[in-house]
Amino acid sequence: xxxxxxxxxxxxxxxxxxxxxxxxxxxxxxxxxxxxxxxxxxxxxxxxxxxxxxxxxxxxxxxxxxxxxxxxxxxxxxxxxxxxxxxxxxxxxxxxxxxxxxxxxxxxxxxxxxxxxxxxxxxxxxxxxxxxxxxxxxxxxxxxxxxxxxxxxxxxxxxxxxxxxxxxxxxxxxxxxxxxxxxxxxxxxxxxxxxxxxxxxxxxxxxxxxxxxxxxxxxxxxxxxx
Amino acid sequence: xxxxxxxxxxxxxxxxxxxxxxxxxxxxxxxxxxxxxxxxxxxxxxxxxxxxxxxxxxxxxxxxxxxxxxxxxxxxxxxxxxxxxxxxxxxxxxxxxxxxxxxxxxxxxxxxxxxxxxxxxxxxxxxxxxxxxxxxxxxxxxxxxxxxxxxxxxxxxxxxxxxxxxxxxxxxxxxxxxxxxxxxxxxxxxxxxxxxxxxxxxxxxxxxxxxxxxxxxxxxxxxxxx
Numbered sequence: 001x002x003x004x005x006x007x008x009x010x011x012x013x014x015x016x017x018x019x020x021x022x023x024x025x026x027x028x029x030x031x032x033x034x035x036x037x038x039x040x041x042x043x044x045x046x047x048x049x050x051x052x053x054x055x056x057x058x059x060x061x062x063x064x065x066x067x068x069x070x071x072x073x074x075x076x077x078x079x080x081x082x083x084x085x086x087x088x089x090x091x092x093x094x095x096x097x098x099x100x101x102x103x104x105x106x107x108x109x110x111x112x113x114x115x116x117x118x119x120x121x122x123x124x125x126x127x128x129x130x131x132x133x134x135x136x137x138x139x140x141x142x143x144x145x146x147x148x149x150x151x152x153x154x155x156x157x158x159x160x161x162x163x164x165x166x167x168x169x170x171x172x173x174x175x176x177x178x179x180x181x182x183x184x185x186x187x188x189x190x191x192x193x194x195x196x197x198x199x200x201x202x203x204x205x206x207x208x209x210x211x212x213x214x215x216x217x218x219x220x221x222x223x224x225x226x
Numbered sequence: 227x228x229x230x231x232x233x234x235x236x237x238x239x240x241x242x243x244x245x246x247x248x249x250x251x252x253x254x255x256x257x258x259x260x261x262x263x264x265x266x267x268x269x270x271x272x273x274x275x276x277x278x279x280x281x282x283x284x285x286x287x288x289x290x291x292x293x294x295x296x297x298x299x300x301x302x303x304x305x306x307x308x309x310x311x312x313x314x315x316x317x318x319x320x321x322x323x324x325x326x327x328x329x330x331x332x333x334x335x336x337x338x339x340x341x342x343x344x345x346x347x348x349x350x351x352x353x354x355x356x357x358x359x360x361x362x363x364x365x366x367x368x369x370x371x372x373x374x375x376x377x378x379x380x381x382x383x384x385x386x387x388x389x390x391x392x393x394x395x396x397x398x399x400x401x402x403x404x405x406x407x408x409x410x411x412x413x414x415x416x417x418x419x420x421x422x423x424x425x426x427x428x429x430x431x432x433x434x435x436x437x438x439x440x441x442x443x444x445x446x447x448x449x450x451x452x
């Protein structure tokens with residue numbers, strides 16, 4: 001892997017993309033700091049359990065679970081508002097799905113930047129996927145490129161922080177293959193939007209994951225309801 | 227005031243700048259929604275009390291206090307870390323003061339944007355002051371201009387949100403005069419960084435406030451320890 005960089009902060013939902021993202025960060029940094037956000041999402045207890053399992057697996061030098069439950073108070077998403085149903089996937093739709101949590105990834109980035117500035121970490125990893133994704137606006141490359149400019153403007157003059165989104169242009173099936181190559185522990189991850197118990201197999205997130213493993217010709221190690 | 231716009235979200239610390247900012251927002255919008263962040267700052271209980279008093283005064287259509295105490299866990303600021311002393315003001319220094327909370331204003335903006343998107347509010351008001359301020363990097367006009375681009379990229383295509391920082395180029399004394407013209411209730415505000423009881427008069431924030439009222443030739447209606 002050549003010379004290892006210093007510290008990296010890794011935003012980690014506990015899903016497959018953030019797991020592969022963590023494996024990439026861990027391979028090129030001397031220490032990794034794992035960040036997870038509780039935004040009142042339906043499956044938070046499952047996600048948080050996986051977050052800690054992944055932090056153990058990757059031997060994180062620090063871990064931070066932040067309370068972003070004001071996102072659930074604000075609402076507007078099927079992930080946080082029980083009155084909005086989690087719809088079955090429409091993978092080829094141009095519409096922004098009901099699971100979009102308004103501006104959510106900006107909250108993760110804000111916390112990651114504050115933490116990175118105090119730690120002296122120069123990289124923030126986030127497993128956003130643009131090409132082959134649900135179509136969330138805060139998963140686009142331009143969003144991260146512009147956010148990086150905001151970071152340069154809004155922190156100390158000597159602070160240098162890159163926002164690294166190594167998966168953003170990959171197809172989900174390529175992320176599966178990359179994860180297998182890196183030895184990423186997919187068995188520890190959680191992707192389902194509906195349930196924290198047994199993955200439903202039909203929500204946006206399950207459908208994207210299942211299609212990715214299928215296209216990669218690899219068996220998904222987690223069990224599904226159907 | 228001419229035609230009034232729709233809804234505005236106002237970020238409100240409870241200090242003099244955010245109070246004047248709220249008065250401006252209230253004068254030009256049919257309804258105002260007040261947002262306050264608890265980031266574990268020393269004087270949060272005083273700030274929160276003033277936030278609610280100001281929300282009552284301006285008849286806010288909604289109010290949201292969000293938990294950003296992970297900023298205190300992260301630390302790096304005299305406002306959140308009891309081990310770092312709140313220094314006396316050095317108003318002409320070029321250094322970033324110890325009271326800088328890393329990237330704090332990005333956290334307020336992230337919450338404000340999520341809330342504004344769900345409410346359908348098109349304006350976010352924030353009382354940042356660049357010219358005559360403590361020199362925080364996240365109080366610069368460029369930071370807000372670039373953040374506005376991030377908002378356009380990271381929200382639904384139909385969402386239009388402006389970040390309005392009407393005080394950013396004003397001197398603090400001009401803000402006092404503007405507030406007096408608008409009938410802003412300065413007696414309800416809190417600025418001190420050190421104490422939640424009786425303002426110290428010597429920290430950065432008190433020193434800036436006192437100088438502003440002095441230069442404006444107006445008596446500050448709140449009591450001071452010295």
